[in-house]
Amino acid sequence: MIDMENVELFNEYYDELFPVSEDIKEFYLEITKKYKMPTRFLRIASNTGGLEYHLALEGHDVTGLEEELSLLESASRRRRYPNTALRFLNMSSLEMTHFLGEGFYNVISVLYNQLLFIHDEILIKKFFFDCKKLLSQDGSLVLQLWNLEGRHPSPMLAMPTIESERAKLFYQIWQETERFSLNMDIERSNGKIYPVLTKTEIQLYRPSDIKRLAEEAGFQSIAFYADFQKNPFTKESEMLLAVLS
Numbered sequence: 001m002i003d004m005e006n007v008e009l010f011n012e013y014y015d016e017l018f019p020v021s022e023d024i025k026e027f028y029l030e031i032t033k034k035y036k037m038p039t040r041f042l043r044i045a046s047n048t049g050g051l052e053y054h055l056a057l058e059g060h061d062v063t064g065l066e067e068e069l070s071l072l073e074s075a076s077r078r079r080r081y082p083n084t085a086l087r088f089l090n091m092s093s094l095e096m097t098h099f100l101g102e103g104f105y106n107v108i109s110v111l112y113n114q115l116l117f118i119h120d121e122i123l124i125k126k127f128f129f130d131c132k133k134l135l136s137q138d139g140s141l142v143l144q145l146w147n148l149e150g151r152h153p154s155p156m157l158a159m160p161t162i163e164s165e166r167a168k169l170f171y172q173i174w175q176e177t178e179r180f181s182l183n184m185d186i187e188r189s190n191g192k193i194y195p196v197l198t199k200t201e202i203q204l205y206r207p208s209d210i211k212r213l214a215e216e217a218g219f220q221s222i223a224f225y226a227d228f229q230k231n232p233f234t235k236e237s238e239m240l241l242a243v244l245s
Helices: 004-017 022-032 050-057 069-080 121-134 207-217
Strands: 040-044 061-065 085-089 105-110 135-146 156-163 167-176 179-188 193-202 222-225 239-244
Touching: 004 069, 004 167, 004 179, 004 193, 022 050, 040 050, 050 061, 050 085, 069 085, 105 121, 121 135, 121 207, 167 193, 207 222, 207 239
Parallel strands: 040 061, 040 105, 061 085, 105 135
Antiparallel strands: 135 239, 156 167, 167 179, 179 193, 222 239
16 A cells, blocks of 8 residues: 555655666666667656656657656656657556557666566566567566565565665565565654555565566576676575566
């Protein structure tokens, strides 16, 4: 469940909690070398659009999908900059093949654990097939999520805290029978904590799950990394970065 009163608070701190780091910029710069200019990017759950804005300023064609209207409004304000091929759409991944061009995108990205919110087995399979359909023949799907290899809520698993100078994000994964849910709280610099997500249903995807879903959808190359610097992925890695093509 989303606490709508506190979504705006999350929105306020989003860009400083999830900055477009130099590692991220270098990672995507390397990807663009595979394709002709402009590289055509699609990001699912683009939030406030910071990464999309950066890619558009580099001359690429960029589309962001976002369901949460307050985040979409923040992202859309970036479109005011001239001479950028940048657009944001109020759309979920379930709808995207009805409105977006088949075989059009060179790179599709789903970052910051957004994949976990697709918690139905049929829908997650549809998601991988839909991404494959939207990608160009040599296109890449980039997924970033927590490394849950060997980690199990029993009944709660605290995930790494994200911090900026003014705020902290706390995550807890809970298990009830065969279902998993996520709590996310934000703490302001005054020490007061506000719930953003409470008992929001998710699914846990481990490397073996990503590999299985990718292969079923027809992806031929599956590479796992620990971070955007492409350090080797291990069971101890905090994050999983999957690049599928």
